[in-house]
Amino acid sequence: MGAHTWFIIIGVGAFLLWCISYSLQLHKEALARKKGREDLVRRKDDLIDKIAELETQKDAMPEKKYKQELKDLKFQLSKVFEKLGTKP
DSSP: OOHHHHHHHHHHHHHHHHHHHHHHHHHHHHHHHHHHHHHHHHHHHHHHHHHHHHHHTGGGSOHHHHHHHHHHHHHHHHHHHHHHTOOO
């Protein structure tokens, strides 16, 4: 084999290694996006549960405190929806 053949083999090998590396990086990023979305969905469900719990305790707390907590929870929920990219 000539010298040019070894350069071709090395070039193709380097390209294949880059392809494998790129594929692994894309897979890693996809897993991170999926995990992040699952965390946001869980946070959304928790906030909805807290709002429902606050509604049941409405009569047992001062009106001002109830309104402030409800406002805070709704604000947090809107931020989660914004990150999820969905409308409530």
